[in-house]
Amino acid sequence: MASNRNFLIAAIIFVSLLAWLANAQLSPNFYARTCPNIQGIVRNAMMQAVGRESRMGASILRMFFHDCFVNGCDASVLLDDTAIFTGEKTAQPNQNSLRGFEVIDAIKSRVEAACNATVSCADILALAARDGVILLGGPSWTVPLGRRDARTASLSGANSQLPSPSSSLADLISSFAAQGLNASDMTALSGGHAIGLARCSTFRSRIYNDTNIDASFATNRRTDCPASGGDTNLAPLDQTTxxxxxxxxxxxxAQRGLLxxxxxxxxxxxxDGLVRTYSNSYMAFSSDFAAAxxxxxxxSPLTGTNGEIRRNCRVVN
Incomplete structure (x- = not known):
């Protein structure tokens, strides 16, 4: 009996050690020998993409967020539907909303030319999201690398795990907690809305029905977002989009939140207290945002022998 118990304890320790080792594989220097120019390749491509359209920095950041919140940061969001496979792109929060896939395709092509079958789409997306923020004047952070790409996706997860523009504070806290992120992380990460645009359909109820909204702000937003129709009309998430x-x-x-x-x-x-702190101190916000x-x-990164290194980010190998 004792030997069985000892065997079980040893097995649990072994499995825990394997899990620790898998996570330990993420490192900023993961590609130091196999693809030493990866960061420069991604940065140059993002400079071109953001140079063509500033909004792309926000779009790639949002794509990364939507990827990580569904089964982890595994590039599952990049997978196209096929006759035998359903990805996450047609999920309600993503359909006709996520954009910039062609930018990731272009970066992947350059990376493959330099380092064939070496760098995951998941790592490319993580780097591109960071660089998009930097290029729009935001903070930098060290990106841990070594993720591998998923061979699967979850349409149901994308529909259920991504926060809604109509979420309450309790819903938001719960949604982020499910991903191992606390309320302070949530408030800092929400600052990603410092850049980008939102569709009328995501804020119509806010500007017509909410009472905790500045009256002149609501009136201005209604100009381009009628009570019915115009669902795809865009408005800035803040005035310095x-x-x-x-x-x-x-x-x-000032009660001028768009969503x-x-x-x-x-x-x-x-x-409320943390929002006030960030409203008074960009340094406090940018530091916490980078850490979050x-x-x-x-x-939940895929590492080691889990997943794969996709040659094409849109399809499994």
Whole structure:
């Protein structure tokens, strides 16, 4: 009996050690020998993409977020549907919303030309998201590398695990907690809305029905977002949509958050104090945002022999 118990304990320790080793494989220097120019390749491609369209920095950041929140940062969001496979692109939060896939394709082509079958699409997306933020004036952070790509995707996960623009504060906290991120991480990561645009369909209810909204702000937003129709009309998430700053939080304090879920961060709840801090200090926000991005990028990575290195980010090998 004792020997069986000892065997079970040893087996648990062994499995735990394997899990630790798998996570330990993520390292900023993962490609130091196999693809030493990877960071420069991604950065140059993102400079071109953001140079053509500033909004692309925000689009790639959002894509990375949507990837990591569904089964971890595994590039599953990049997979196209096929006759025998359903990916995540047609999920309600992604369909006709996520954009920039062609940018990741272009980067992957350059990476493959330099380092064939070496760098995962998951790592390319993580680097591109960081570089997009930097190129729009935001902070830098060290990206841990060594992720591998998923061979599967989860349409149901994309539909259920991504926060909704209509989420309450409790819903947001719960959604982030499910990914190992705390409420402070959530509030910092929400600052990604310092850049980019949102569709009318995602904020219509906010500007017509919410009461915790600045009246002149609501009136201005209604100009391009009628009570019906115009679902794809766009509005900036904050007034400096192509510059990464802390105006997003200043807007929340002034009740000018564009999405209902944005304003929930400053609505008499637990995050009011942190929102005020960020609204007064870009340094505090940018530092916490960078740290939270690293934390998010470590959500359930595939490492070691798990997954694969896709040659084409849209399809499994």
């Amino acid at each position: 192509n510059h990464f700053d802390n105006n997003y939080y200043q807007n929340l304090v 209902h879920s944005d304003q929930e961060l400053f609505n008499g709840g637990s995050q 991005m690293v934390k998010m990028s470590n959500i």
